[in-house]
Amino acid sequence: MRKILFIIGITLILIVSAPVIRAQNPQPSPSPNAQTEQDAIRSEIEKLKQTVKALEERLAAQESKKTEPTQTAQTEPQKQTEEKIKDLDRRVTKTERDTALQKIRFGGDYRFEAHSIRATVPAHFDGMKLQNLLVKTMFAMNVLGRPPASVNEINQTVAGNYSGYQLFTSNLTFGQLKQAMAAFPPALQQQLFGMLMPSTFVPEYKNNNQILYTNRFRLRLDAPVSENMSFSARLSMYKVFGDSTGVQVFNGQPTSMNVDGTTVGVPNSDQIRVERAYFSWDKIGGSKFFLSIGRRPSTSGPPLQYREDELRGGTPSGALIDYQFDGITFGYKLSDKTVLRICYGLGYESGFGNGDLAQMPADRLKDVHFLGGNVDIWNSDTMLVQATVARAFDVTDGFNGLVVLPNNPLTGETVQAPVIMRFTPSTNLGAINLAGLTITKRFKKLDFFGSLNYVGLRPNDLTTPFGGMMSDPFETPQNRDGAMIYLGARYSFGTEDRTKLGFEFNHGTKYWFNFAQAEDDIIAPKTNTRGEVYEVYLTHRINNRFIVKGDYIYYNYRYSGSGWHVGAPKLLTSTPILGFPTYKDAQMFTLTTIVRF
Numbered sequence: 001m002r003k004i005l006f007i008i009g010i011t012l013i014l015i016v017s018a019p020v021i022r023a024q025n026p027q028p029s030p031s032p033n034a035q036t037e038q039d040a041i042r043s044e045i046e047k048l049k050q051t052v053k054a055l056e057e058r059l060a061a062q063e064s065k066k067t068e069p070t071q072t073a074q075t076e077p078q079k080q081t082e083e084k085i086k087d088l089d090r091r092v093t094k095t096e097r098d099t100a101l102q103k104i105r106f107g108g109d110y111r112f113e114a115h116s117i118r119a120t121v122p123a124h125f126d127g128m129k130l131q132n133l134l135v136k137t138m139f140a141m142n143v144l145g146r147p148p149a150s151v152n153e154i155n156q157t158v159a160g161n162y163s164g165y166q167l168f169t170s171n172l173t174f175g176q177l178k179q180a181m182a183a184f185p186p187a188l189q190q191q192l193f194g195m196l197m198p199s200t201f202v203p204e205y206k207n208n209n210q211i212l213y214t215n216r217f218r219l220r221l222d223a224p225v226s227e228n229m230s231f232s233a234r235l236s237m238y239k240v241f242g243d244s245t246g247v248q249v250f251n252g253q254p255t256s257m258n259v260d261g262t263t264v265g266v267p268n269s270d271q272i273r274v275e276r277a278y279f280s281w282d283k284i285g286g287s288k289f290f291l292s293i294g295r296r297p298s299t300s301g302p303p304l305q306y307r308e309d310e311l312r313g314g315t316p317s318g319a320l321i322d323y324q325f326d327g328i329t330f331g332y333k334l335s336d337k338t339v340l341r342i343c344y345g346l347g348y349e350s351g352f353g354n355g356d357l358a359q360m361p362a363d364r365l366k367d368v369h370f371l372g373g374n375v376d377i378w379n380s381d382t383m384l385v386q387a388t389v390a391r392a393f394d395v396t397d398g399f400n401g402l403v404v405l406p407n408n409p410l411t412g413e414t415v416q417a418p419v420i421m422r423f424t425p426s427t428n429l430g431a432i433n434l435a436g437l438t439i440t441k442r443f444k445k446l447d448f449f450g451s452l453n454y455v456g457l458r459p460n461d462l463t464t465p466f467g468g469m470m471s472d473p474f475e476t477p478q479n480r481d482g483a484m485i486y487l488g489a490r491y492s493f494g495t496e497d498r499t500k501l502g503f504e505f506n507h508g509t510k511y512w513f514n515f516a517q518a519e520d521d522i523i524a525p526k527t528n529t530r531g532e533v534y535e536v537y538l539t540h541r542i543n544n545r546f547i548v549k550g551d552y553i554y555y556n557y558r559y560s561g562s563g564w565h566v567g568a569p570k571l572l573t574s575t576p577i578l579g580f581p582t583y584k585d586a587q588m589f590t591l592t593t594i595v596r597f
Contacts, residue, residue: 051081108219108234109596115522117209119586121202122572127579129200131465132412137192138180139168147188151199169411174465174473177410181474197577204584213241214267214522218275228283232297234276236264238520244269247420249404252580253524254517254563257423259401261323261347265299265518275299275324292329296345299324299518302384303440303449306490306502308594309539309547315341316374317388319451319486319506319527320436323515325370337379345370347392348399354424366394366428382442392432392515396425397464397566409465409579429469430459430477432565434514445497451486455513457565466579467567470511475568482511486527498541507532510558513565523555523586524562530569531558549592557583 133154140148140157143164148154158165184192216238223231246269248256255266264275278294299322300313314322315329327345334340348368350356356364372390379386404418436453459469459477468477490502508530519525526533537551559569560582570576572584 104221104223106219106221107597108217109594110218111216111592111594113214113216113522114591115209115212115214116589117207117212117523117586118588119207119523120584121205121207121581122584123204123575124202124572124578124581125197125575126200126202127577128407128409128412130196130412130577131410131579132407133196133200134181134192135169135172135177135411136165137196138177139165142168147192151196169413172410174410178463178474201575202581207581207583212522215239215241216520217272219272225279229279229281231279232276233274233278235272236275237270237272238264238267239270240267243267244271246271247402247404249406249418250580252578252582254528255524257398257401257403259399259517261325261399261515262518263324265322265324265520267522288333290331290333292331293327295324295326296329296343298322298345302386302438303451303486303488304519306440306447306449306488307504307535307537307551309500309541309549312384316343316372316390317386317436317438317451317453318516318519319438319453319484319514320388320434321372321390321515322517322519322525322527324518327370337376339376339379341374343370343372343374343390348396348425350425353400365396365425368395368399368428369393372434384438384440386438388434388436388438390434392434394428395430395432395469395565396428397466398423398425400424426464427462428460429462429464429566430457432457432469432513445492446489447492448489449487451484453484453486453514455482455484455511457481457511457513464566469565470513470568472568480511482509482513484508484512484514484527500539502535502537502539504535504537505533508562510569513563517563521553522590523553523588524583526553526555528563529555529557530560530562532556545596547592547594547596549590549594551588551590551592553588553590555583555586557585 133151136154136158137148139161140154143157143161144153148157181189216236218237219235221233225231247258248266248268250256255262258266258268263273274295276295276297278292278296280290280292282290284291297314298316299318300308301316301318301322302312302314304314304318304322305312325345325347327343329341329343331339331341346367347370348365350365350367354365370390370392372388375387377385377387401423402420403423405415405421405423406418407414433456434454436451438449438451440447440449457470457480459471459479461476462468463471463473463475463477465473467473468475470480471477484506486504486506488502488504490500493499493501506527506529508528510530512528512530514528516525516527519527526535533553533555535551535553537549539547539549541547557572560572560576560578561567561569562582567579570578572582
């Protein structure tokens with residue numbers, strides 16, 4: 001009787017579980033292998049049903065005889081049946097688990113770098129100190145009724161009327177400062193600058209950092225949504241050892257400000273930030289059109305991937321755009337090797353988070369929009385020919401960000417207790433046009449590339465305390481054009497190409513500018529250099545997922561303002577007036593380990 005109940009229980013389990021197993025994965029399996037395995041499982045379940053039925057018939061016949069041998073003979077088939085059922089259960093569970101995990105694919109990397117930096121700041125005149133003396137001169141003239149005779153007289157007048165000076169500076173606007181400077185006759189301006197500048201002179205000095213450690217962690221995830229739709233994201237953390245403040249003290253470099261486009265390209269803190277998050281819809285309506293919306297894959301584009309020994313990391317040319325932004329891409333796949341894209345992005349939203357409700361309409365800024373076209377003219381395993389054009393409309397004098405400013409940019413006064421400030425743009429300066437052509441080619445063991453790029457700056461007449469578009473604060477901006485050439489080669493050694501030796505060179509002209517502030521070179525993005533950059537590196541794959549790299553990079557800056565679209569570039573060998581210090585030259589040795597998973 002016990003055996004009869006056991007067989008009946010097995011039968012009921014099979015009858016109930018069979019439709020459940022069939023219903024557990026109503027969607028198409030992610031692969032033909034998974035489908036074949038599940039069909040085989042169902043077939044075995046049907047066979048087991050038939051086996052159980054035969055066993056019931058044999059058991060019924062043998063129970064009628066009430067003999068012990070029959071019971072003994074029946075024990076072994078029952079055990080075999082039970083083991084098969086358990087095995088099938090394990091196989092079905094594994095298949096379902098694998099199917100679920102295949103819907104989200106995780107990956108990422110961790111990079112450790114040790115840097116040794118040696119740099120030189122050229123002899124220059126301190127622009128912030130000069131600005132401060134000009135403001136004090138304006139105040140002293142109001143008190144004295146004449147131009148002051150010396151710097152000492154200026155300082156004494158301010159000290160003797162300090163409360164009045166504080167009232168004066170608290171009500172001073174940049175428009176008033178510009179108007180006062182314009183009212184000075186040229187002879188008086190020359191006389192004032194001749195008197196003030198010597199006291200602001202800064203001799204050439206070294207800016208070395210013997211050892212600097214950084215680590216970067218990135219987590220990538222991809223998930224299919226449907227047959228033609230997917231979602232991708234990348235989360236990143238990039239920090240200097242011993243610093244998680246999240247905000248840096250402004251030192252004149254564009255990478256010392258945390259803005260939306262550079263949050264993971266500039267070391268800031270141990271916070272995990274969203275570098276990319278977007279969905280892609282392919283073959284819209286069965287066509288060759290596709291659409292993608294979200295935080296764009298707009299960093300580490302070609303040809304920047306060679307120096308990192310990785311695949312192409314972004315869509316647009318890295319020589320023109322290495323900058324995070326939110327936007328939309330609409331494209332058309334002419335073939336497997338040719339793709340057209342129209343890209344739109346928003347760099348600055350003036351109507352949210354900037355106190356627009358408290359401002360009169362005439363005082364509100366326009367949004368900064370980006371519009372561009374990117375064409376992979378030819379993209380194969382061994383060759384890429386890519387053209388990129390873009391235009392930034394109504395560019396402001398900066399983007400929303402956090403920073404610690406050591407000086408007041410209007411008065412030049414030292415901030416006695418530096419605090420974290422939210423930088424907000426003050427005006428729209430004009431438009432920026434970008435265009436470039438990049439060609440990469442692999443010939444046996446040699447990879448080489450060339451990139452030719454152009455920028456056209458089209459300012460309006462406005463300037464700010466930081467300057468206008470390629471002009472100083474008290475100048476009238478003019479149209480400017482710049483260019484940059486970027487060349488490189490890399491040779492692979494050994495039968496498995498584990499060791500690679502590369503050399504890269506780029507040169508930017510006086511008015512060169514690109515949106516490359518998220519390029520994570522620790523000194524400064526090399527592709528926005530106004531001058532030359534030379535780089536030699538050696539990478540070795542200890543295994544496919546563990547890479548060691550040695551790198552030497554040398555910056556030879558010819559003009560000031562690299563990476564900035566505000567302020568007039570100054571020849572660094574001419575003892576220029578610099579609002580903030582800049583490098584004359586810099587060299588960096590770096591040892592890198594990268595673990596990918």
